[in-house]
Amino acid sequence: MSDTNGTGGTGGTGGSGGTHKAGAANDTPRAGGTSGGLDAALFTAWAEEIAAAVRADRDRLTALDSAIGDADHGANLDRGFTAVAEALAGGRPDTPGALLSLVGNTLIRKVGGASGPLYGMAFREAGKALGDAPTVSLADLDEALAAGLAGIRKLGSATEGDKTMVDALAPALRALTQAVQEGQDPAEAVGAAAEAALAGAQATISMQARKGRASYLGPRSVGHEDPGAASTALIVRALHAAVSRTAGAPGETSRWAPEGPA
Ligand code: ADP
Ligand code: MG
Secondary structure (H helix, E strand, O other): OOOOOOOOOOOOOOOOOOHHHOOOOOOOOOOOOOOOOEEHHHHHHHHHHHHHHHHHOHHHHHHHHHHHOOOOHHHHHHHHHHHHHHHHHOOOOOOHHHHHHHHHHHHHHHOOOOHHHHHHHHHHHHHHHHOOOOEEOHHHHHHHHHHHHHHHHHHHOOOOOOOOOHHHHHHHHHHHHHHHHOOOOHHHHHHHHHHHHHHHHHHHHHOOOOOOHHHHHHHHHOOOOOHHHHHHHHHHHHHHHHHHHHHHOOOOHHHHOOOOOO
């Protein structure tokens, strides 16, 4: 449970600022400008969607982890995101960055194993990248998720093909970056990312694990979907659900308009 096998320790991430340039390159204004449209309510909805999705799929995630790990991934994430939902019920941060930091800190506190520190790091780095802007743009979100992925890579030193959560998150981010560059609307863009994450998770079935507990199995890890990649696909799908719901809500469409009515 506590063996992170290559996650490089769970200590504090320090205060290394300026991480938001880790991945996506674009010329759009930074968070805090008037182009932003994603607010703390949207990020709160995302966290709540994740909690519900993890709860619904807890047994599937645990079954995946029982095949190539120690059968705790569903329980680990359910514990973590239940704690997130409880924290949010007691008071919501009022910026997207603070919300993501709360998620990250809660996961680090509540979830053991490899996935707690890795997801915790990812949400913390993403939150740090968003700073204290009250609303952020889709391009800002893309940069923040790139910072999250960079955090996972730094802590776990996994690359694509190692059969980990990176194999779902990296293609999701590529799809999101491309959609942002093409000017797609948020629901479409995040939908493309969710599809890519799912395909990435499914592609782990044929991989041999080179990181984490599953790597102990060597060739016997082939033929099973990686549980962390599967949960990453859930997390990105939850973002799509939150964005679609918010964008589609009556009277809410102006949320996405750069110069919509106040
Ligand atoms: P544990 O393996 O400690 O029991 P979990 O079962 O909660 O922790 O999480 C396992 C998942 O963590 C794996 O399926 C994999 O996706 C991810 N993982 C493990 N090690 C690494 C790593 N070094 N880098 C990235 N992801 C990793
Ligand atoms: Mg496990």
